[in-house]
Amino acid sequence: MLRCRSFWKTFSTVRSTYQAKHLTRGLATAVEGVTPTENIRNIAIIAHVDHGKTTLVDQLLRQSGTLKRLSALEQLQLAPTSSSLAGTTADSAVDGGFITRVMDSNDLEKERGITILSKCTSIMYKGKLINIVDTPGHADFGGEVERIMSMVDGVALIVDATEGPMTQTRFVLSKALQRGLKPLVVMNKADRSTARPAQVESDLFDLFATLGATDDQMEYPLLYASAKQGWAQSEPPVIGESSSEEVLAEDTISTRMTPLFDLILSHVPPPTALDRTSPFSMLTIQIENDPYVGMLYLGRIHSGSLRVGDNIMALDADGNECGGGKVKKIFSRIGMDRVEKDIASAGEIVSIAGIKMTKGGGVNVSLLAVDGWGEEGPKPLEASQYTTPIDPPTISMFVYPNDAPFAGREGTKLTSQVIRDRIYKEAETNVALKVLPGPTSESLELRGRGVLHLGVLFETLRREGYELTIGPPKAVMIPDPDHKGPRTRTTGMLEPIESCTINVREEFAGKVIEKLTMRKGEMHLYENGDPEEGWVKIEMDVPARGLIGYMAGEFKNDVHGEGTLNHYFKDYQPYKGAIDTGRNGSLISMHNGESSAYAMAPLQARGTLFIHPQTNVYPGMVIGECSKAQDLYVNPCLKKQLTNIRAAGADEKIVISAPRVMTLEESMAYMADDELIEVTPKSIRLRKAILDPDKEKEDGGCQGWLVGVDRLGRKVSLRLYILILGIFAVMVDFPYSNPTQISTH
Numbered sequence: 001m002l003r004c005r006s007f008w009k010t011f012s013t014v015r016s017t018y019q020a021k022h023l024t025r026g027l028a029t030a031v032e033g034v035t036p037t038e039n040i041r042n043i044a045i046i047a048h049v050d051h052g053k054t055t056l057v058d059q060l061l062r063q064s065g066t067l068k069r070l071s072a073l074e075q076l077q078l079a080p081t082s083s084s085l086a087g088t089t090a091d092s093a094v095d096g097g098f099i100t101r102v103m104d105s106n107d108l109e110k111e112r113g114i115t116i117l118s119k120c121t122s123i124m125y126k127g128k129l130i131n132i133v134d135t136p137g138h139a140d141f142g143g144e145v146e147r148i149m150s151m152v153d154g155v156a157l158i159v160d161a162t163e164g165p166m167t168q169t170r171f172v173l174s175k176a177l178q179r180g181l182k183p184l185v186v187m188n189k190a191d192r193s194t195a196r197p198a199q200v201e202s203d204l205f206d207l208f209a210t211l212g213a214t215d216d217q218m219e220y221p222l223l224y225a226s227a228k229q230g231w232a233q234s235e236p237p238v239i240g241e242s243s244s245e246e247v248l249a250e251d252t253i254s255t256r257m258t259p260l261f262d263l264i265l266s267h268v269p270p271p272t273a274l275d276r277t278s279p280f281s282m283l284t285i286q287i288e289n290d291p292y293v294g295m296l297y298l299g300r301i302h303s304g305s306l307r308v309g310d311n312i313m314a315l316d317a318d319g320n321e322c323g324g325g326k327v328k329k330i331f332s333r334i335g336m337d338r339v340e341k342d343i344a345s346a347g348e349i350v351s352i353a354g355i356k357m358t359k360g361g362g363v364n365v366s367l368l369a370v371d372g373w374g375e376e377g378p379k380p381l382e383a384s385q386y387t388t389p390i391d392p393p394t395i396s397m398f399v400y401p402n403d404a405p406f407a408g409r410e411g412t413k414l415t416s417q418v419i420r421d422r423i424y425k426e427a428e429t430n431v432a433l434k435v436l437p438g439p440t441s442e443s444l445e446l447r448g449r450g451v452l453h454l455g456v457l458f459e460t461l462r463r464e465g466y467e468l469t470i471g472p473p474k475a476v477m478i479p480d481p482d483h484k485g486p487r488t489r490t491t492g493m494l495e496p497i498e499s500c501t502i503n504v505r506e507e508f509a510g511k512v513i514e515k516l517t518m519r520k521g522e523m524h525l526y527e528n529g530d531p532e533e534g535w536v537k538i539e540m541d542v543p544a545r546g547l548i549g550y551m552a553g554e555f556k557n558d559v560h561g562e563g564t565l566n567h568y569f570k571d572y573q574p575y576k577g578a579i580d581t582g583r584n585g586s587l588i589s590m591h592n593g594e595s596s597a598y599a600m601a602p603l604q605a606r607g608t609l610f611i612h613p614q615t616n617v618y619p620g621m622v623i624g625e626c627s628k629a630q631d632l633y634v635n636p637c638l639k640k641q642l643t644n645i646r647a648a649g650a651d652e653k654i655v656i657s658a659p660r661v662m663t664l665e666e667s668m669a670y671m672a673d674d675e676l677i678e679v680t681p682k683s684i685r686l687r688k689a690i691l692d693p694d695k696e697k698e699d700g701g702c703q704g705w706l707v708g709v710d711r712l713g714r715k716v717s718l719r720l721y722i723l724i725l726g727i728f729a730v731m732v733d734f735p736y737s738n739p740t741q742i743s744t745h
């Protein structure tokens with residue numbers, strides 16, 4: 001893992017240098033000055049996860065001449081050695097002499113091989129400026145798709161020619177249709193022998209109809225393509241022929257994507273409706289931090305023009321001034337490179353530097369020219385009008401400062417105040433993230449779209465040097481408006497339900513259905529695929545809390561790695577009752593020290609271990625999963641007593657199996673209700689919320705007093721509450737505080 005990480009670090013640096021060098025400078029002249037609106041196209045690439053969006057953008061960058069071919073020496077320097085890439089999910093770094101996955105530019109994206117943030121790039125084609133927004137396909141990052149919809153005038157919906165429309169295809173298409181955009185469809189991966197274009201085409205048509213597309217939207221144009229091989233065509237390929245790779249001379253660039261370029265120009269409307277004569281206005285969609293120029297506010301200019309040196313103000317959604325300043329720099333993009341501009345006008349997608357936000361300055365803030373608004377004065381652009389409504393977060397987690405015995409050993413940012421500041425800053429740009437006060441003054445409640453959404457945030461924080469403790473993920477419940485009578489935590493409450501589509505081999509279907517039914521899932525479709533291939537498609541509605549533990553790990557085991565489970569938020573339904581996931585208890589260390597192979601060997605019979613020998617442990621740290629449904633306190637630090645007596649035989653050889661090492665997201669999905677995860681730059685440790693239950697019983701600050709339990713199952717003293725109650729009783733002349741009344745009974 002460490003080797004992979006260090007490889008990626010070096011690789012990223014080298015790659016960024018090459019990216020900057022190989023993005024054509026010729027485009028810089030083209031985007032200089034004001035681009036006429038009829039020469040602009042703004043398009044988003046949307047799809048289900050892994051359907052090939054980023055690979056398609058790579059091809060558009062290459063075939064438009066924006067990305068240059070690497071020299072032989074550069075290719076050699078970038079080519080990964082087989083050992084350095086072992087265990088990573090990303091494809092080869094160089095393909096056909098070009099850098100791949102240009103848009104997946106941040107470290108986490110490169111390591112995981114997925115897109116996490118929406119990003120914008122530009123290309124020039126036939127004298128037109130095409131701004132392309134690559135979006136993530138994973139359900140947890142759906143907020144990223146929603147937020148960029150207002151910047152574009154068209155979308156390219158990518159669908160895998162084998163898999164067909166999936167859950168996230170439905171989600172992103174519904175968002176595009178809601179905004180009234182007319183999608184063009186690219187059936188990608190048409191080179192694969194498993195492609196079934198006719199069936200996928202029919203499924204797509206049904207999906208458009210089900211989502212209530214208008215007549216205009218129903219007449220979507222469709223191209224068959226292979227982003228990997230770099231071609232697009234209007235006819236379905238003849239299987240066998242399509243997969244033949246084009247052989248090009250060293251310096252020739254393929255032009256086989258031409259049908260797609262032409263379709264973008266003809267199908268996506270230019271932003272001509274936007275008014276360039278009014279004063280400047282723009283809604284910020286994304287905020288980036290640049291070490292040289294500071295905060296950059298990205299968006300599509302809604303009206304007017306902007307020049308370097310102009311004074312602008314920032315208004316929040318309620319019209320309150322929340323910042324402003326003199327424009328220092330205006331940037332557009334080529335590949336992942338920024339290109340400076342002196343002037344930009346309505347319809348263009350730009351980042352602006354020089355604005356200082358005073359309070360609440362995040363996304364959805366309107367940047368406006370200071371003058372020229374007439375008597376009415378400047379008004380904020382209504383976010384609801386220009387952005388797509390963001391679906392509610394479904395998962396909630398509590399975050400605390402790290403208070404475990406090893407706190408402060410590995411991180412540099414430890415206090416609740418620095419953690420709080422960083423998380424509130426994140427919430428300004430991470431539109432699907434909600435931050436609320438937590439159960440204690442030092443804690444926060446974070447609400448997000450899924451374990452991966454919040455997991456990526458925690459992973460980012462630990463890389464920045466933060467140490468935190470996080471509580472178990474819970475589904476966000478909302479009150480049922482139709483419920484009459486008293487409410488409890490579950491009575492009168494609605495819980496989020498996820499619609500799941502599962503594709504598995506027939507022999508594993510029973511196991512998956514059984515597990516999801518145990519988790520209160522309801523099946524409403526079981527469809528046999530091609531009998532020769534033996535795959536089935538299952539659709540089930542499952543409470544979000546039931547999916548939390550199942551998605552990460554257990555599902556993969558149940559289907560032996562062959563199968564997919566995709567889900568999207570369906571609706572809120574009445575609480576479905578307690579879920580027994582059948583998780584076993586934990587093996588918990590009761591000693592402080594270094595674990596030893598001698599002590600761990602016999603523990604293997606008690607369950608599965610999570611740690612290696614020579615790992616530092618503390619009392620209350622979870623070191624494994626017990627084979628029974630109960631927690632077991634063990635001593636993993638026991639050392640063999642040395643004596644002076646020589647034994648006749650050799651010592652028995654100690655054999656320790658490889659521990660089960662979980663990633664942060666796997667740990668989040670695995671943890672029990674009374675457990676916490678300690679997240680530090682170097683370690684992810686599972687621990688009990690109460691580290692030492694015996695000590696807690698003895699003192700814990702609650703001796704002899706009434707004891708309450710907080711939302712994490714931790715004991716809290718009710719001393720203060722009793723004191724307040726007492727004072728209150730005296731003040732209101734509570735009957736029992738009157739001695740005469742007591743003596744009469």
Ligand SMILES: Nc1nc2c(ncn2[C@@H]2O[C@H](COP(=O)(O)OP(=O)(O)OP(=O)(O)O)[C@@H](O)[C@H]2O)c(=O)[nH]1
Nearest residue numbers: 049050051052053054055114115137189226227228
């Ligand atoms: N055979 C084949 N594979 C493709 C094609 N396009 C993409 N792939 C592969 O599909 C995988 C996913 O491609 P990406 O471009 O990362 O997919 P994505 O839609 O950007 O994924 P997310 O951003 O994570 O949602 C990679 O392994 C690509 O090499 C294609 O046309 N044919």
Ligand SMILES: [Mg+2]
Nearest residue numbers: 053054114115
């Ligand atoms: Mg991608």
